[in-house]
Amino acid sequence: MGRTGIVTDSTCDLGPAWLAEHDVRMVPLKVIIGDRSYLDWIDFTPEEFYPKLISAKKLPTTSQPSPADFARVFAELAEQGCDEIVSIHLSAKLSGTCESALLAAVDSPVRVRVVDSLVVSHATGLVVKAAIEARDAGGDAAAIEGAALTAVGGMHLYFLLDTLDYLVKGGRAGAATGLAASLLNIKPILQFNNGVIEPFKKVKGRSRAITEAALHAAKQSDDLGRLRVTILHAVVPELVDEVVAALDEAGCDYVLDHVGLIGSVIGTHCGPGALGLAYYPIG
Numbered sequence: 001m002g003r004t005g006i007v008t009d010s011t012c013d014l015g016p017a018w019l020a021e022h023d024v025r026m027v028p029l030k031v032i033i034g035d036r037s038y039l040d041w042i043d044f045t046p047e048e049f050y051p052k053l054i055s056a057k058k059l060p061t062t063s064q065p066s067p068a069d070f071a072r073v074f075a076e077l078a079e080q081g082c083d084e085i086v087s088i089h090l091s092a093k094l095s096g097t098c099e100s101a102l103l104a105a106v107d108s109p110v111r112v113r114v115v116d117s118l119v120v121s122h123a124t125g126l127v128v129k130a131a132i133e134a135r136d137a138g139g140d141a142a143a144i145e146g147a148a149l150t151a152v153g154g155m156h157l158y159f160l161l162d163t164l165d166y167l168v169k170g171g172r173a174g175a176a177t178g179l180a181a182s183l184l185n186i187k188p189i190l191q192f193n194n195g196v197i198e199p200f201k202k203v204k205g206r207s208r209a210i211t212e213a214a215l216h217a218a219k220q221s222d223d224l225g226r227l228r229v230t231i232l233h234a235v236v237p238e239l240v241d242e243v244v245a246a247l248d249e250a251g252c253d254y255v256l257d258h259v260g261l262i263g264s265v266i267g268t269h270c271g272p273g274a275l276g277l278a279y280y281p282i283g
Helices: 016-021 046-055 067-079 097-106 121-136 141-154 165-169 206-224 237-249 264-270
Strands: 003-009 024-027 030-033 036-039 061-063 082-089 111-116 156-160 186-193 196-204 227-233 254-261 275-281
Touching: 003 067, 003 121, 003 141, 016 024, 024 067, 030 264, 046 264, 061 264, 067 082, 067 097, 082 097, 082 121, 082 141, 097 111, 111 141, 121 141, 121 227, 121 254, 121 275, 141 275, 156 206, 165 264, 186 206, 196 206, 206 227, 206 237, 206 275, 227 237, 237 254, 237 275
Parallel strands: 003 024, 003 082, 082 111, 227 254
Antiparallel strands: 030 036, 030 061, 156 186, 156 275, 186 196, 227 275
């Protein structure tokens, strides 16, 4: 059995050092601030990015990798002895990144299986981790792809934003566009549904929103079994303990896989102060 390469893009938010340590190739997206272009997770850390976002006179824009960016990585992995590649990316309904990978796969010297995670950030990271575990257990490309797709099929991502302004101005709000989130301290809980952002529930205040998300997760753990959880945030670490406490108080059956920062590309659209909860059932 040959070696299978795993590729992802920077919006999984696991970071280049962690991905390199786990033998995963990362293709970065870009953030354009003013007249300068920056590589996500390479040119600055999330801690460095959010002050730039807040002070920017005009909302930054983001850009997907080109097919040529993926083609180079696929060719390099083939040269290194990979006979197949599994390439895992953020929702195709929010970015053309999957399409770039698919276009590059056509002329790749080895077969490339492109997986649309249907989510973003550390939820995509959970899909990447499932693929890594299948590879490290000795699985072939089909098993690695299957593990990734199983995680995708069970994945849930809920998140809270301080403001919808960044999401709306960046054109990624989807069905959440019309929410009047600034009125009366209403905090919408948003969700991903088949790759698209939709409203889940509106509550008053962030603490209540966290409680509601935790109660929903607990109900799903009752129905589906133990959950593999990640908590993601836009540099608001003080809220992580609140989420953990809410999950515990709600009686959720879960394993906390990791807590991670939201990088610059996803952060451009969710804004500072964003907080998310992602999980899928592991039985």
